[in-house]
Amino acid sequence: MFDSLSEGLQSAFKSLRGKGKLTESNMREGLQTVEQALLEADVSYPVVEQFMQHVTERALGKRVLLSLRPHEELVRIVYEELVEILGPVDASLHLKKTGCTVLMLCGLQGSGKTTTCGKLSQLLLEQKIKPTLVAADLQRPAAIEQLHVIGRQLDVPVYSDPGEKDPVKVCQAGVKQAEANGSRVVILDTAGRLAIDQELMAELSRIDKKVSPDQVYLVVDGMTGQDAVNSAGAFNAELELDGVVMTKLDGDARGGALLSVKSVTGVPIKFIGTGEHLDALEPFRPEGMASRILQMGDMVAAAREAHRIVDEEEREKLEEKMASGEMTLDDFKQLMEKIAKPGLMGKMMSLIPGMGQMKEMLDNEDVTGGVAQTIGLINSMTKAERRDPKIIDAPRRARIAAGAGVQAPLVNQVVKQFEQMKPLMKMMAGGSAADRMQMMRQMQSGGMAGNPMMNMKVKQNTGKRLSSAEKAKQRKQREKQLRRARRGKK
Amino acid sequence: MAFWRSKKDDAASTSSSEGSTTEGEQTGVLGRFRQGLKKTRQVLGTDIRDLFKDEGRLVDEQFLKDLFARLVRTDMGAGPAAKIRDDIGKRFRARRVEFDEILDAIRQQIREMLQQERADLKWAESGPTVIMVVGVNGSGKTTSIGKLANFLHKEGHKVVLGAGDTFRAAAVEQLTVWAGRIGCEIVTGKPQADPASVAFQTVEKAVESGADVAIIDTAGRLQTQTHLMSQLEKIRRVAGKRCEGAPHETLLVLDATAGQNAISQARGFSEAAECTGIVLAKLDGSAKGGVVIPILEQFSLPVKFVGLGEGIDDLARFDTDAFTDALFTE
Numbered sequence: 001m002f003d004s005l006s007e008g009l010q011s012a013f014k015s016l017r018g019k020g021k022l023t024e025s026n027m028r029e030g031l032q033t034v035e036q037a038l039l040e041a042d043v044s045y046p047v048v049e050q051f052m053q054h055v056t057e058r059a060l061g062k063r064v065l066l067s068l069r070p071h072e073e074l075v076r077i078v079y080e081e082l083v084e085i086l087g088p089v090d091a092s093l094h095l096k097k098t099g100c101t102v103l104m105l106c107g108l109q110g111s112g113k114t115t116t117c118g119k120l121s122q123l124l125l126e127q128k129i130k131p132t133l134v135a136a137d138l139q140r141p142a143a144i145e146q147l148h149v150i151g152r153q154l155d156v157p158v159y160s161d162p163g164e165k166d167p168v169k170v171c172q173a174g175v176k177q178a179e180a181n182g183s184r185v186v187i188l189d190t191a192g193r194l195a196i197d198q199e200l201m202a203e204l205s206r207i208d209k210k211v212s213p214d215q216v217y218l219v220v221d222g223m224t225g226q227d228a229v230n231s232a233g234a235f236n237a238e239l240e241l242d243g244v245v246m247t248k249l250d251g252d253a254r255g256g257a258l259l260s261v262k263s264v265t266g267v268p269i270k271f272i273g274t275g276e277h278l279d280a281l282e283p284f285r286p287e288g289m290a291s292r293i294l295q296m297g298d299m300v301a302a303a304r305e306a307h308r309i310v311d312e313e314e315r316e317k318l319e320e321k322m323a324s325g326e327m328t329l330d331d332f333k334q335l336m337e338k339i340a341k342p343g344l345m346g347k348m349m350s351l352i353p354g355m356g357q358m359k360e361m362l363d364n365e366d367v368t369g370g371v372a373q374t375i376g377l378i379n380s381m382t383k384a385e386r387r388d389p390k391i392i393d394a395p396r397r398a399r400i401a402a403g404a405g406v407q408a409p410l411v412n413q414v415v416k417q418f419e420q421m422k423p424l425m426k427m428m429a430g431g432s433a434a435d436r437m438q439m440m441r442q443m444q445s446g447g448m449a450g451n452p453m454m455n456m457k458v459k460q461n462t463g464k465r466l467s468s469a470e471k472a473k474q475r476k477q478r479e480k481q482l483r484r485a486r487r488g489k490k
Numbered sequence: 491m492a493f494w495r496s497k498k499d500d501a502a503s504t505s506s507s508e509g510s511t512t513e514g515e516q517t518g519v520l521g522r523f524r525q526g527l528k529k530t531r532q533v534l535g536t537d538i539r540d541l542f543k544d545e546g547r548l549v550d551e552q553f554l555k556d557l558f559a560r561l562v563r564t565d566m567g568a569g570p571a572a573k574i575r576d577d578i579g580k581r582f583r584a585r586r587v588e589f590d591e592i593l594d595a596i597r598q599q600i601r602e603m604l605q606q607e608r609a610d611l612k613w614a615e616s617g618p619t620v621i622m623v624v625g626v627n628g629s630g631k632t633t634s635i636g637k638l639a640n641f642l643h644k645e646g647h648k649v650v651l652g653a654g655d656t657f658r659a660a661a662v663e664q665l666t667v668w669a670g671r672i673g674c675e676i677v678t679g680k681p682q683a684d685p686a687s688v689a690f691q692t693v694e695k696a697v698e699s700g701a702d703v704a705i706i707d708t709a710g711r712l713q714t715q716t717h718l719m720s721q722l723e724k725i726r727r728v729a730g731k732r733c734e735g736a737p738h739e740t741l742l743v744l745d746a747t748a749g750q751n752a753i754s755q756a757r758g759f760s761e762a763a764e765c766t767g768i769v770l771a772k773l774d775g776s777a778k779g780g781v782v783i784p785i786l787e788q789f790s791l792p793v794k795f796v797g798l799g800e801g802i803d804d805l806a807r808f809d810t811d812a813f814t815d816a817l818f819t820e
Contacts, residue, residue, distance in 0.1 A: 036568055039562060039567075039568040040567065040568055040750055041750070042565075042749030042750050042751070044563075045559050045562045045563055046559075049559075108747060108772075108775070109628075109630065109633075109772060109800070110627075110628030110629060110630055110745060110772070111628060112627070112628055114659075139800060140633075140664065140800070141636075141663070141664045141667035141668060142660040142661075142663035142664035142666075142667055143660070143664075145659070145660035145663045145664075146658070146659040146660035146661075146663075146664075147659075148660075149659030149660055150659055153659075194772075194774065194775040194776070195775065195776060196775060196776050221628060221745070221747065221748075223626070223745070223748045223749060223751040223752070223755075224747050224748065224749060225565040225747060225748055225749020225750065225751075225752075225777065225781065226562065226563045226564070226565050226749060226777075226778075227565070227747045227775070227776055227777035227778075230776045230777075231747070231775070231776065234776075248626070248627060248628070248712065250712065250714075251626070251712035251713065251714045251715075251751070251754075252712075252713070252714050252751065252754050253751040253754075254749075254750065254751065256749070257749065276627070276657075
């Protein structure tokens with residue numbers, strides 16, 4: 001998410017690293033690169049200036065210049081400043097103990113308010129709270145219908161009044177109805193508006209006065225540029241925001257607007273949206289975010305994401321099977337299906353330290369296509385074959401391959417892959433959390449970055465068919481030997 | 491710029507007998523363009539006039555730094571901003587300059603950067619002209635299509651809409667409302683239907699009913715979602731099956747509030763969907779949309795239309811001069 005910003009900072013520090021001794025002048029050069037990176041990451045100019053002032057003051061202090069590892073010291077300063085600006089954290093919705101809590105979402109057009117409404121509902125449902133949604137966007141055609149569709153998806157009541165033209169009244173009536181129904185939470189979905197549209201901003205503050213929501217959140221598009229300071233400032237002045245939700249951070253947006261919004265409003269960043277699906281909302285953590293900015297990875301988020309993919313009961317069952325080594329191809333398929341969800345795997349991978357590169361690889365169509373193919377292949381097996389793949393002989397293999405529309409050798413390959421994964425999974429499921437963490441680290445340090453997939457294989461592949469990566473490796477080795485031989489002749 | 495003007499006049503004269511009214515509309519549209527952008531200045535004070543005192547100002551480090559800050563605020567990016575700053579520095583350093591002098595120099599530079607070949611729509615030689623509209627989530631695709639359809643409808647073209655966003659909740663309904671407002675035909679598929687099939691049906695409908703234009707909506711997607719980007723390729727392919735050369739135009743809708751990520755959007759969508767132009771939406775806010783400058787430089791993707799509000803008439807052809815002026819002044 002913050003990859004581009006991280007890259008920029010990393011290259012800035014790389015140039016520092018090469019210089020060896022740090023002087024005030026080359027430190028300034030490094031700082032300039034940091035500034036450039038922040039601007040390219042869409043952090044607003046005044047915020048960049050402010051940030052750089054803090055960093056420069058600290059970076060030019062004696063401690064940094066005299067320290068043995070000045071670039072690390074500088075990374076630390078930038079990290080700390082980032083955490084300081086982005087924090088403190090407060091992902092609570094501050095629900096009232098009794099009565100009905102009213103949340104209001106506002107923001108520019110297309111920032112993702114309605115989708116965020118759905119995501120917040122999903123989050124509340126996970127806590128066994130059923131919210132009421134109020135469709136107060138009377139501007140955009142079919143916005144009400146959109147909220148109804150989301151309501152039906154989640155089985156959450158949606159209040160709307162198509163005849164009413166005044167959003168203030170819709171909100172009042174919606175809250176009243178929710179209270180009557182005993183809802184603990186009401187979420188008001190307001191229309192998108194420009195911060196400079198005085199009429200609509202006044203309307204928003206009328207809703208604020210008449211309905212007095214307990215929490216007002218600004219929804220900001222993660223791709224926003226320099227304008228973030230203006231719009232966020234205007235919304236905050238009109239409404240006194242209680243929090244910020246930043247959306248669309250699953251793409252390659254650098255998300256620097258988050259710094260701008262935070263520094264201009266001063267209100268906590270509550271959540272970040274990381275996908276189109278309704279469960280793609282994460283509580284915001286400044287440390288995690290700052291680590292990601294500096295490409296240090298984020299273990300906590302990785303663990304949490306892993307929990308989300310498989311629900312608790314399923315996970316226990318699966319782990320049991322994995323630990324006992326009784327896992328069948330059916331379970332394998334189930335796991336693959338979870339992983340094959342668009343973007344999910346890549347998302348997880350990017351969260352694990354050092355696996356940034358692997359994400360790119362998995363985003364590759366060939367790989368996700370491969371997952372789909374594997375699932376299709378297992379689907380064409382009989383139950384008996386899935387339980388015990390050893391019974392698959394030549395005719396069975398041909399039948400499976402024809403059923404899945406693939407070449408027969410691929411069947412062997414998938415079965416082999418599964419057999420190789422089994423002991424690895426057993427190990428992962430068997431150990432304690434600490435063991436697993438340890439293993440993850442080992443996997444990473446063991447040259448994971450080069451070609452991670454190859455390390456997954458526990459046994460040596462003895463089959464004739466080599467993957468392209470293996471072929472490339474062999475080719476490299478051959479060339480190396482050839483070079484050596486040539487040198488020998490000389 | 492004379493080229494660009496004459497192009498427009500051509501369009502005006504070819505649109506038959508209503509020459510005079512089109513002329514009137516032109517100033518109306520331009521006026522609206524300016525009107526929409528005017529709000530910006532009032533709030534932002536990005537008018538670089540603020541940098542000057544009555545007696546002019548000395549071009550020194552501080553001046554160049556201030557100028558850079560103003561330039562960056564338009565979202566044009568640090569690179570182009572530095573380029574303009576350095577150029578001004580080279581030409582005017584240590585001189586006392588008047589506001590107009592500097593503004594002219596900047597205008598000149600940006601106009602050069604914004605030099606674009608074709609701002610008009612590319613029409614099919616025969617049969618309906620198929621326009622596909624793509625963009626990231628929430629950039630304003632559906633609203634832009636509604637306004638564009640109205641724009642073309644008013645020019646006397648028969649328009650068919652294709653509700654190809656089968657993913658987002660109620661996107662089809664949203665476009666249907668627009669079709670009703672304009673009074674044009676719309677082709678819809680079932681929710682979660684294959685967007686390519688909707689595109690095919692839309693083109694087919696346009697061919698059969700003898701429409702001039704078919705505009706196909708697509709679901710919002712991020713340029714990093716490779717599987718969704720390849721879906722765009724498929725939609726293009728399928729649309730081309732029913733009608734030779736379709737889609738004739740693929741317009742990328744960019745949100746004017748977007749920052750440097752818009753460059754990545756332009757790259758990703760150009761690669762997957764071979765975009766032929768840009769619709770710069772939401773230019774009526776406090777954002778300047780300066781990011782089209784680096785986009786034009788890097789991908790030579792011309793800006794064809796700008797969105798200036800949520801009303802049905804809030805769409806205008808892009809005008810380089812008005813845009814350049816609006817970046818810094820009223």
